[in-house]
Amino acid sequence: MTEMAVQEPVVRDEPLVVGGKEFRSRLIVGTGKYETNQEMVDAIAASGAEMVTVAVRRVDLDRTKEEGILYHLDPDRIFLLPNTAGCYTAEDAIRYARLGRKAGMSEFVKLEVIGDERTLLPDVQATLEAAKTLVDEGFTVMAYTNEDVVTALRLQDIGVAAVMPLASPIGSGLGLVNPYYIREIKSRLEVPVIVDAGVGTASDACVTMEQGVDGVLMNTALAAAEKPAVMARAMKLAVEAGRLAYLAGRMPKREWAVPSSPTEGMLE
Amino acid sequence: MSGSGGEIEVTVNGEVRTIESGHTVRSFLESLELHPGLVVVERNREILDRDAYDDVRVEAGDVLELVHFVGGG
Numbered sequence: 001m002t003e004m005a006v007q008e009p010v011v012r013d014e015p016l017v018v019g020g021k022e023f024r025s026r027l028i029v030g031t032g033k034y035e036t037n038q039e040m041v042d043a044i045a046a047s048g049a050e051m052v053t054v055a056v057r058r059v060d061l062d063r064t065k066e067e068g069i070l071y072h073l074d075p076d077r078i079f080l081l082p083n084t085a086g087c088y089t090a091e092d093a094i095r096y097a098r099l100g101r102k103a104g105m106s107e108f109v110k111l112e113v114i115g116d117e118r119t120l121l122p123d124v125q126a127t128l129e130a131a132k133t134l135v136d137e138g139f140t141v142m143a144y145t146n147e148d149v150v151t152a153l154r155l156q157d158i159g160v161a162a163v164m165p166l167a168s169p170i171g172s173g174l175g176l177v178n179p180y181y182i183r184e185i186k187s188r189l190e191v192p193v194i195v196d197a198g199v200g201t202a203s204d205a206c207v208t209m210e211q212g213v214d215g216v217l218m219n220t221a222l223a224a225a226e227k228p229a230v231m232a233r234a235m236k237l238a239v240e241a242g243r244l245a246y247l248a249g250r251m252p253k254r255e256w257a258v259p260s261s262p263t264e265g266m267l268e
Numbered sequence: 269m270s271g272s273g274g275e276i277e278v279t280v281n282g283e284v285r286t287i288e289s290g291h292t293v294r295s296f297l298e299s300l301e302l303h304p305g306l307v308v309v310e311r312n313r314e315i316l317d318r319d320a321y322d323d324v325r326v327e328a329g330d331v332l333e334l335v336h337f338v339g340g341g
Contacts, residue, residue: 030341040339055340058281058333059307061300068336070306085340099335102315103308170341197341219341 011247016215018192019108019140019161021079023050026209027239028081028194030219034228037072043222044078047232051079053110053217055086056100075104081142083110088123090130097134109134110164110196110217112144120170124151128158135159144196147181149188156191163189164196164217167208171220173200176208183211202231202238209242210250276328287326294321297334308335 015022029049034040044052054069073080082100087093090113097109113130115123122145134141135158142162143155152163165185168174175198176182186193192214199205199218208216216239225231274289287296293316297304309316310333316324326332 031339032341034339053341054337056308056335057338057340059302059336061281061283061334063301068306069338070336080337082337083340098315099308099310099333100337102317103306103335103337217341 011244013243013247016192018142018194021108023079023215025050025236025239026215026243027205027236028053028215028217029222029232029235030217031069031073032219033223037069039228040223041072043228043232044073045232046229046236047222048236049078051081053081053083053219054100054104055083056096056103079108080104080106081108081110084112084130085110086114087112088114088126090126090133093126093130094133097130097139098137101139106140107138108140108142108161110142110144111160122146122166124148127151128154131155131158131160142194147178147185149181149185152185152189152193156189160191162192162194162214164194166197167195167204167216168198170197172198173204173221173224174198175200175204176211179207179211182208182213186212186214199235202234205235205238206242206245209239210245212246215239276326278326278328278330278332280332281334289328291326292322293324293326296326297321300334302334306336309333310335 015024016026025048027047027049028051029044029047030053031040082104084093084096087096093113100109111130113123113126114120127145131141131143141160142164143160144164145151147165155163167176194215194217195208195213196217199221205216222228222232275286276289277284277286293309294304297307304321312331
């Protein structure tokens with residue numbers, strides 16, 4: 001009996017490159033809303049993420065709350081991406097971005113300008129305005145936006161380093177509601193497209209990556225899981241699986257069945 | 269510390285505080301037990317370089333924002 005030699009499939013994938021910086025992991029995670037700092041640290045480790053988002057906030061002068069995050073994360077080992085979360089105007093977002101740059105010593109910023117409290121959907125006009133100023137000031141802007149290709153193209157024209165359309169509203173866990181629009185954005189842009197917000201569980205991350213986007217950013221899906229580190233591991237695998245499925249090229253969908261076994265050679 | 273002895277009012281993170289006069293930004297942060305390497309200071313809407321913490325003095329009426337990184341998404 002001859003044995004067929006088993007060959008591991010060779011998968012050639014490029015690293016994720018944002019603003020000239022290479023990342024092997026296509027998963028970016030947030031650091032908010034964990035019950036304990038230890039849970040956060042464990043979840044980040046399990047996720048394999050090399051870039052994490054952080055927020056800029058006032059120091060608590062009375063020290064009743066927890067200390068800053070730099071007591072728990074080593075910026076030499078994990079890349080910190082300051083965000084402008086919570087900002088409702090271009091002016092505020094620019095102010096937070098500048099503070100974040102000073103705190104973090106990198107030019108990277110995750111730009112987020114919110115337009116509505118209930119949905120936390122982005123204020124497109126203010127996002128474009130802030131992006132323009134920040135790009136002019138030399139920032140590497142990763143811009144959170146909706147799944148609208150027109151805005152995505154405008155952000156690219158302004159010179160952002162990555163466009164980050166949402167899968168669904170921030171913290172909703174609804175998953176990818178509009179794969180068609182996300183695919184359209186990916187097909188039209190040259191800068192990396194990283195889907196940010198809305199992923200709830202591993203299958204959401206996988207389906208998102210199957211659209212061919214360059215990465216996924218999530219926070220609540222990990223922080224609000226019963227076991228954040230376990231979910232983080234699931235997300236790591238899901239992002240890798242989705243990426244591989246995309247690179248593999250999926251079979252076409254058909255409306256009805258096609259037999260998998262030969263129809264010839266059946267017994268009379 | 270030269271010229272000290274008096275007290276001044278400053279606004280720190282939205283709160284009016286009476287502090288000793290004569291503080292540099294660094295000595296003020298240290299008086300609050302804050303690590304100057306981990307805090308960014310915005311003074312009257314202008315973000316300070318960390319190198320300037322020893323030179324810039326906290327003046328009466330200053331509006332200071334002391335910020336740092338916290339968890340976020």
